[in-house]
Amino acid sequence: MAEPIITIENVTRRFGTLAAVDNVSLTVEEGEFFALLGPSGCGKTTLLRMLAGFDNPTEGRILIDGQDVNRIPPNKRPVNMVFQSYAVFPHMTVADNVRYGLNIAGVPRKEQDARVEEALSLVQLDGLGPRKPDQLSGGQRQRVALARALIMRPRVLLLDEPLSALDAKLRDQMRTELSTLQEKVGITFIMVTHDQDEALALATRCAVMNRGLLQQVATPNDLYEFPNSRFVADFIGTVNLFEGQLIVDEPDHAVIRSPELGAGIYFDHGVTGAKGATVWAAIRPEKIELKKRTEGDTAPKMDDTPEGNNVVPGIIRQEVYLGSESTYEVEIESGRRVKVTRSNLTRWDQEDFAIGEAVWLAWHACSPAMLQS
Amino acid sequence: MSQAPGPLEYLRRWPLRAWVTGVAVFLYAPLISLIVFSFNDSKRNVVWQGFTFKYYGKALTDESLLTALSNSLTIALIVTLVSVVLGALSAVLLWRFRFPGKTALEGALSLPIVVPEICMGVAMLVFFAKVLPWPVGMPWPFNLGAIIISHVSFCFPFVTVVVRARLASFNRELEEAAKDLGAGEWRTFRDILIPHIAPSLVAGALLAFTLSLDDFVITFFTAGPDTVTFPVKVYSMVRFSVTPEVNAASTMLMVLTVLATFLALRFQNPAKDLAERG
Ligand SMILES: Nc1ncnc2c1ncn2[C@@H]1O[C@H](COP(=O)(O)OP(=O)(O)O)[C@@H](O)[C@H]1O
Numbered sequence: 001m002a003e004p005i006i007t008i009e010n011v012t013r014r015f016g017t018l019a020a021v022d023n024v025s026l027t028v029e030e031g032e033f034f035a036l037l038g039p040s041g042c043g044k045t046t047l048l049r050m051l052a053g054f055d056n057p058t059e060g061r062i063l064i065d066g067q068d069v070n071r072i073p074p075n076k077r078p079v080n081m082v083f084q085s086y087a088v089f090p091h092m093t094v095a096d097n098v099r100y101g102l103n104i105a106g107v108p109r110k111e112q113d114a115r116v117e118e119a120l121s122l123v124q125l126d127g128l129g130p131r132k133p134d135q136l137s138g139g140q141r142q143r144v145a146l147a148r149a150l151i152m153r154p155r156v157l158l159l160d161e162p163l164s165a166l167d168a169k170l171r172d173q174m175r176t177e178l179s180t181l182q183e184k185v186g187i188t189f190i191m192v193t194h195d196q197d198e199a200l201a202l203a204t205r206c207a208v209m210n211r212g213l214l215q216q217v218a219t220p221n222d223l224y225e226f227p228n229s230r231f232v233a234d235f236i237g238t239v240n241l242f243e244g245q246l247i248v249d250e251p252d253h254a255v256i257r258s259p260e261l262g263a264g265i266y267f268d269h270g271v272t273g274a275k276g277a278t279v280w281a282a283i284r285p286e287k288i289e290l291k292k293r294t295e296g297d298t299a300p301k302m303d304d305t306p307e308g309n310n311v312v313p314g315i316i317r318q319e320v321y322l323g324s325e326s327t328y329e330v331e332i333e334s335g336r337r338v339k340v341t342r343s344n345l346t347r348w349d350q351e352d353f354a355i356g357e358a359v360w361l362a363w364h365a366c367s368p369a370m371l372q373s
Numbered sequence: 374m375s376q377a378p379g380p381l382e383y384l385r386r387w388p389l390r391a392w393v394t395g396v397a398v399f400l401y402a403p404l405i406s407l408i409v410f411s412f413n414d415s416k417r418n419v420v421w422q423g424f425t426f427k428y429y430g431k432a433l434t435d436e437s438l439l440t441a442l443s444n445s446l447t448i449a450l451i452v453t454l455v456s457v458v459l460g461a462l463s464a465v466l467l468w469r470f471r472f473p474g475k476t477a478l479e480g481a482l483s484l485p486i487v488v489p490e491i492c493m494g495v496a497m498l499v500f501f502a503k504v505l506p507w508p509v510g511m512p513w514p515f516n517l518g519a520i521i522i523s524h525v526s527f528c529f530p531f532v533t534v535v536v537r538a539r540l541a542s543f544n545r546e547l548e549e550a551a552k553d554l555g556a557g558e559w560r561t562f563r564d565i566l567i568p569h570i571a572p573s574l575v576a577g578a579l580l581a582f583t584l585s586l587d588d589f590v591i592t593f594f595t596a597g598p599d600t601v602t603f604p605v606k607v608y609s610m611v612r613f614s615v616t617p618e619v620n621a622a623s624t625m626l627m628v629l630t631v632l633a634t635f636l637a638l639r640f641q642n643p644a645k646d647l648a649e650r651g
């Protein structure tokens with residue numbers, strides 16, 4: 001693989017005793033749409049500002065194109081930023097805003113004009129050059145900020161919560177546009193967001209942060225299907241977490257006994273955990289099947305799972321019909337409620353199960369994820 | 374038949390009407406009579422004799438009054454320039470940086486605003502008598518130095534206050550955006566910060582101009598026989614006798630200051646302010 005465009009090595013940023021960013025190491029490859037994802041206050045912006053040069057690591061170093069940038073001020077870095085407030089200069093016209101960086105770089109006026117026009121059409125603001133920012137909508141101001149940064153042809157474009165200030169409808173539209181834009185210009189994007197949907201929809205890879213610590217770096221698909229911790233499993237999407245002991249750990253299968261669940265959880269892969277250790281099983285609601293249950297019948301058996309595992313009885317306590325799917329809350333023997341979603345494959349599917357009905361919950365051996373932290 | 378006044382129609386209740394009328398009379402009657410009698414065609418200032426511009430002409434040809442006026446304007450202009458630069462810089466300094474003694478400096482800056490003028494005047498008198506005796510007989514405008522210095526000392530804190538208020542609404546991401554696009558410290562200051570505080574600079578300038586132009590107390594303590602300013606001159610004329618000429622001169626000064634204050638207020642609250650929204 002080529003040399004990463006950004007390398008973050010053991011970077012820590014402390015504000016007093018608070019480590020806003022705590023020993024983070026990661027790399028970003030050229031051409032990626034990379035997302036920094038995490039709850040509010042987890043240090044995403046701080047990390048992004050260190051990339052832009054507005055802040056410096058207390059410890060560790062940052063390399064851009066292999067060059068240590070710790071001493072390089074923001075105006076000398078080959079990265080540009082789209083700020084959360086967009087920071088469009090209010091006293092300049094749209095064209096002058098977009099031109100600003102070229103002006104400072106001393107680009108000849110003729111070339112400036114051509115590039116401004118090109119940049120404005122890239123973000124679909126053709127002809128709005130002479131406007132003042134107060135004559136623009138929020139979405140248009142954001143496009144100005146994008147054009148102003150992209151015209152510099154940066155190696156990396158940094159975006160801080162680019163969609164959070166837009167209303168829901170515009171947000172969906174800009175989401176698509178950002179993704180097309182990135183493909184068109186081919187510049188590496190690093191985006192900060194607290195919105196998991198946004199990150200999953202846009203990013204080629206995501207870094208999930210929590211309280212300054214990097215939790216996991218993976219593709220959206222892997223984050224969802226193979227989370228490495230309870231935090232990630234819970235933060236991305238909805239999940240049922242069961243605590244238990246690892247009682248079987250063979251190379252090709254493993255079993256967790258969870259008193260809370262009242263059944264074994266069978267995995268079709270081994271883990272490298274110590275036998276007897278406390279671990280967690282994470283099962284997504286859509287990976288649990290509902291089956292009818294009558295008093296006294298025997299538990300159904302999943303074809304890839306030995307008997308007595310991955311099946312528990314329960315009673316439906318709540319049902320929410322969402323059109324394309326229905327979500328259920330099922331109470332199991334321990335009193336714990338398990339979330340289940342079921343696609344409505346036919347027009348009658350939502351009538352299959354009703355509140356108060358007795359059911360079996362069952363899932364395949366390849367469905368749950370085992371978490372050791 | 375008129376209806377009984379509604380609950381919020383205060384102006385239709387007689388005690389409030391009387392109150393408002395009373396306030397208006399006490400506030401504005403003196404000013405109005407000052408202006409009216411400046412047009413009175415009579416040497417004595419008590420009975421209306423007929424309309425004339427005579428005393429304006431007289432005031433405008435009075436050699437010593439004109440000298441006083443030009444002194445005042447010169448002082449006000451120089452004081453304005455110095456105060457704006459000093460005030461803006463100190464405002465930016467206090468806004469931008471954290472340094473030891475910052476709180477003390479902030480307190481010290483607002484001191485000239487709260488200290489009674491008479492104390493400032495006495496302090497200036499003592500200062501220029503004992504600490505820094507201003508040489509007499511300097512050529513114009515250097516003979517006005519003592520007055521200028523004392524005026525700056527109480528005018529620039531007002532500029533600082535106005536500019537700081539404006540800076541509070543500055544979105545720091547604007548500054549960072551400029552740097553991100555390659556601007557250094559100076560260009561960021563010139564291209565981004567100055568345009569943002571421009572209205573407050575104009576407002577501060579007009580404020581300083583007005584304060585300096587009509588200051589009497591502090592000037593009285595620092596002015597020498599050959600550095601009489603307009604307010605001081607008016608005072609000495611009044612001690613002699615209150616002639617319509619004094620009225621005319623005062624009216625002109627009043628119009629000047631009201632105009633400057635009005636402009637200052639206009640610039641301080643520009644109708645459109647995008648800065649917060651970026
Ligand atoms: N300049 C600063 N001084 C002190 N604390 C700060 C500063 N900037 C950020 N923090 C703190 O660092 C933590 C992370 O902040 P931030 O990176 O803005 O979070 P996020 O963008 O993920 O919401 C927060 O607790 C915040 O209060």
Ligand SMILES: [Mg+2]
Nearest residue numbers: 041044045161
């Ligand atoms: Mg943030």
